[in-house]
Amino acid sequence: AQSVTQLGSHVSVSEGALVLLRCNYSSSVPPYLFWYVQYPNQGLQLLLKYTSAATLVKGINGFEAEFKKSETSFHLTKPSAHMSDAAEYFCAVITQGAQKLVFGQGTRLTINP
Amino acid sequence: DTAVSQTPKYLVTQMGNDKSIKCEQNLGHDTMYWYKQDSKKFLKIMFSYNNKELIINETVPNRFSPKSPDKAHLNLHINSLELGDSAVYFCASSARGPYNEKLFFGSGTQLSVL
Secondary structure: OOEEEEEOOEEEEEOOOOEEEEEEEEOOOOEEEEEEEEOOOOOEEEEEEEOOOOOEEEOHHHOEEEEEHHHOEEEEEEOOOOHHHOEEEEEEEEEOOOOOOEEOOOEEEEEEO | OOOEEEEOOEEEEOOOOOEEEEEEEOOOOOEEEEEEEOOOOOEEEEEEEEOOEEEEEOOOOOOEEEEEEEOOEEEEEEOOOOHHHOEEEEEEEEOOOOOOOOOEEOOOEEEEEO
C-alpha cells in the first residue's frame, strides 16, 4: 500500500526566504503525487501534481516540486515566501488501480514578516 | 458559483442526536468523496461514490451512512452522534477517478458534538 510522510508538522520562514516542505513516499509501483494547500477555514486546493511526465513540476503561486525516484521524495519549494503563503500543505499519493488518494499528515507553513 | 458546496458550514449538536450534511457539485464530475479531518489536521477518506455507486467504504462506523440521490449530490447522515465524531468533514469531487485528476473540495463542515 502506498503512503506519504511529511517531515515537520510546522515550518516557519521569513518573508522572502526559500520555502522547502518535505514529502517522502512509499510505493511499490510508480506513484502519482500531489501537493494540496489548505488556507484557514477553507477546503483543499491543488497546487501541483506529478503524473510520470516531467520530474520537475510547476504549480500555482510560484511553487514547484521535484520527483526524485532514487530518494522517494517529492519536496515542495518556492524561492521567495510571501505572507499569503501561510497555510497548511498536504502531500498525497495514489497509484494506478488504487481507489483512494492517501494524504500525509500536513505541514503548517508560517511566514514571519 | 461555488463548484463544490456543502451545508451547513457549522454544526453544533448534542451526543445521541442524528444529523445530516449535504454536498452538491456543479462540475459534472462522476466521482464524489467524503473526508474527515481531525483536530490534528489529519485527513482520511471515509467514502467514495462513482456515478451514484459506492466504491470506497473505509472502516467507518455504521452510524455513518452516505446517500447519493444523483451523481451531483452526496449527503452524509450520522446517527447517534458521539464526542469522537467532532471534526471537520469535507466533501470533494473529481472528474473520473483520483489517479491524475484534481480533487475539488468543499469548504468543510465543522461538526462539534457536545
